[in-house]
Amino acid sequence: MLPVHWGIDGTVDRYGGKFEGLLLMPLISLGIFLLLIYLPYLDPRKANYLKFEKVYSMFIRLIVAFFGGIYIVTILYAYGVVANTNTFIMVLVGLLLALLGNMFGKLRPTWFVGIRTAWTLSSDLSWDKTHRLGGRIFVAAGLLMTLAGITGFTWLMIASIAGLLLGVIALFIYSYLIWKKDPDARSSRF
Numbered sequence: 001m002l003p004v005h006w007g008i009d010g011t012v013d014r015y016g017g018k019f020e021g022l023l024l025m026p027l028i029s030l031g032i033f034l035l036l037i038y039l040p041y042l043d044p045r046k047a048n049y050l051k052f053e054k055v056y057s058m059f060i061r062l063i064v065a066f067f068g069g070i071y072i073v074t075i076l077y078a079y080g081v082v083a084n085t086n087t088f089i090m091v092l093v094g095l096l097l098a099l100l101g102n103m104f105g106k107l108r109p110t111w112f113v114g115i116r117t118a119w120t121l122s123s124d125l126s127w128d129k130t131h132r133l134g135g136r137i138f139v140a141a142g143l144l145m146t147l148a149g150i151t152g153f154t155w156l157m158i159a160s161i162a163g164l165l166l167g168v169i170a171l172f173i174y175s176y177l178i179w180k181k182d183p184d185a186r187s188s189r190f
Helices: 018-042 046-078 085-104 124-151 154-181
Strands: 002-006 012-016
Touching: 002 018, 002 046, 002 085, 012 018, 018 046, 046 085, 085 124, 085 154, 124 154
Parallel strands: none
Antiparallel strands: 002 012
């Protein structure tokens, strides 16, 4: 039996067999990798992927590396090398958010990648400004979460998650406000 799930306090609350403990995460990573490779072909705005091809390639590698990191932490915990998974998971999630946020300003409008609201998808201005602000929010929340993982301060973890949630709500509203002011915006379904 191998640990496969941890509670919020970092203690194992579920164990699984060898398949679940050793193979499920790599299979999920492979599935996500293949999905991310295939998604641009399904996107009505597939031509835009060429405008940020290097960033999208880095995005795919980052997501796969994140799942690989979680897998490694899980295996190290099973072998007794890592005692507290919360520290590593918080750092991994924080770094993921910060690095994704750093990419936001380089994304072009697509249906599958980025901050997709009815307004960002119908206004290039709304897309650009929302992603610039969103990048800052994600980087800040990611750095706070990384710091929370390193220090172990629960209040900092809560602050980073709350900040991210409030930031996402603010981005939703912000994307609408920018769309409303954009004279070149296409009509939205809202």
